[in-house]
Amino acid sequence: MEIKELKKLCLEEIDKNRDKIIEAGRKIYTTPELGYKEVETTKTAVEFLKSLDVDVVENIAVTGCMTTINSDKQGPKVAVIGELDSVVCPEHKDSNEIGNVHCCGHNVQMGGMLGCALGIINSGVYKYLDGKINFMAVPAEECIDLEFRKSLQDSNQIKYFGGKQELVHRGTFDDVDMCMMFHALNFENDKNCVINSYTNGFIAKSITFVGKSSHAGITPNLGINAYVMSTLATNNINAQRETFKDEDKVRISTIINHGGDVVNVVPSKVTMEAMVRAATVEAMTDANKKVNRSLNAAAMALGGKVIIEDSIGFLPLATNIDMGSIFKENFIELMDGDDTRIEETLVSAGSTDFGDMSQLMPCLHPWIGGVSGALHTKDYTMSDEELAYIVPAKAMAMTLIDLLYDDSKKAKEIIEEFKPSFTKESYLNFMDENTDTHVFDYTI
Ligand SMILES: [Zn+2]
Ligand SMILES: [Zn+2]
Structure with missing residues (x-):
C-alpha cells in the first residue's frame, strides 16, 4: 500500500x-x-x-x-x-x-x-x-x-x-x-x-559542613565555624562563574537548609543543597568539579570537614x-x-x-x-x-x-x-x- x-x-x-x-x-x-x-x-x-x-x-x-x-x-x-x-x-x-x-x-x-x-x-x-x-x-x-x-x-x-x-x-x-x-x-x-x-542536564548535591561548637562569646577561638565554611563556599562558587562558557548555560543554585542551632554557639553543622546545571555532559562535570573544589577549599580554610553527596539528576x-x-x-x-x-x-x-x-x-x-x-x-x-x-x-x-x-x-x-x-x-x-x-x- x-x-x-x-x-x-x-x-x-x-x-x-x-x-x-x-x-x-x-x-x-x-x-x-x-x-x-x-x-x-x-x-x-x-x-x-x-x-x-x-x-x-x-x-x-x-x-x-x-x-x-x-x-x-x-x-x-x-x-x-x-x-x-x-x-x-x-x-x-x-x-x-x-x-x-x-x-x-x-x-x-x-x-x-x-x-x-x-x-x-x-x-x-x-x-x-x-x-x-x-x-x-x-x-x-x-x-x-x-x-x-x-x-x-x-x-x-x-x-x-x-x-x-x-x-x-x-x-x-x-x-x-x-x-x-x-x-x-x-x-x-x-x-x-x-x-x-x-x-540542560544537572547534578544534584547534598552538602554537610562539619566544624566544632564552642561558646560564641566566651571561646569562639576554640570553635570551627561550619556556617562560615558555607559562606566561604558560596563565595568560592561565585568566583568560578566567569570561567563558564556562555553557550554551556551553566547554572549553579545553592540553598542553606540548616544554618546552625543557636546564635550564641559557633555552629558545628550546616547543611546545604546545590544543583549544577549545564548544556553538555562535559560542562556539567567540569562545573561540578569546580563546585567541589570550592567546597573543599572552604573546609580547608577553616580546618573543618565537608561531606558532599553527588548524584546525577538528568542528562x-x-x-x-x-x-x-x-x-x-x-x-x-x-x-x-x-x-x-x-x-x-x-x-x-x-x-x-x-x-x-x-x-x-x-x-x-x-x-x-x-x-x-x-x-x-x-x-x-x-x-x-x-x-x-x-x-x-x-x-x-x-x-x-x-x-x-x-x-x-x-x-x-x-x-x-x-x-x-x-x-x-x-x-x-x-x-x-x-x-x-x-x-x-x-x-x-
Ligand atoms: Zn514538568
Ligand atoms: Zn513535563
Whole structure:
C-alpha cells in the first residue's frame, strides 16, 4: 500500500475515535499522581491499550505499562512514550486534596501517545510497516517527592529517581533504536509547535559542613565555624562563574537548609543543597568539579570537614534533527500547509529525563500548544483539545509511518548516522561514578 494511503487510514481512525482519545486524557487529568505512584493513571492506560486488542505488560517500573507491536518483524524498534506523573501545585484550582495536579500536561501527552497507538493499531497500518513499535506509559519524569523515591531505593524497588533512567537500567530499552514523545507547551506568541529541543542536564548535591561548637562569646577561638565554611563556599562558587562558557548555560543554585542551632554557639553543622546545571555532559562535570573544589577549599580554610553527596539528576537533551524534519513535514500537513506557526528550536536551562534517552539514541521531543498559562503554575489550563491531543497523536503516527515504511529506510538511515554519547553500559557506569560521596576532612 502507498504511504499516503497508510497515513490516510491512520488519520481517519484517529478522527473516528477523537472522543475516546480526549476522554482518556481528561480522565488522567482527574487522577494526578506523583512519580512511581501512578496506579490509577497506569490503569487508565492499560484499559485503553487493551481495548485495542493487544497484550500489555503492566508495572514496567513500579508503575507504568507498555505494548509491543510487530515483535515478529525484523527492522528497527521505535518507542513512543507518554509520561504518567503529575506535579504538585496546591494553589491550582484542579489540584486534589494533597495538592497534585497535571499542570505539566502529562495527561495530554498520555492522550496523544494512546491516540497514536490507536491510529496505528486499529487501522491495521502496522502490518505495512517494517519495524517494531513500543507504546510506553512511563513513570516518574518530574524530579520531586524524593523522600518517597529514596524509600523505594532503600527497599530495592528502584535504582534511579527518573522513570526512563530506571527503565534503561532494567533493560526495557535494550532493543529500542529510537524514541519519540511530545510535551504540551503554553505559547506566549502566535506559535503552536517547536520541533527541536536542547535542555540542560544537572547534578544534584547534598552538602554537610562539619566544624566544632564552642561558646560564641566566651571561646569562639576554640570553635570551627561550619556556617562560615558555607559562606566561604558560596563565595568560592561565585568566583568560578566567569570561567563558564556562555553557550554551556551553566547554572549553579545553592540553598542553606540548616544554618546552625543557636546564635550564641559557633555552629558545628550546616547543611546545604546545590544543583549544577549545564548544556553538555562535559560542562556539567567540569562545573561540578569546580563546585567541589570550592567546597573543599572552604573546609580547608577553616580546618573543618565537608561531606558532599553527588548524584546525577538528568542528562542534557539534544533531539535528533532528522526525526525533527520528518515530524515537521507531517505537522505542516496537518496545519493545511501553514508553516508560519512552527518554531524550529527551543533552548532551555530546564531539564528532563528524556535527555538521558537522547544521549543513547535518536530522539524526537516536539512541544505542542493547546494549553495556556505557564507549566507548573496555577495558571495552567487546557485551551484547545484538538491541538493538544489529536494533532500530536496524528503527527506522531505519521512520523512512525515515515520512519518504518519501505524496509524502515528512513529509520535505518537515522540510526546509522547517529553517534551516541554513551552505550547502555558506559551510561550506567557514568551514573554510578557520579553518584558518589566525597569527604574532605581538615579537622584540626
Ligand atoms: Zn514538568
Ligand atoms: Zn513535563
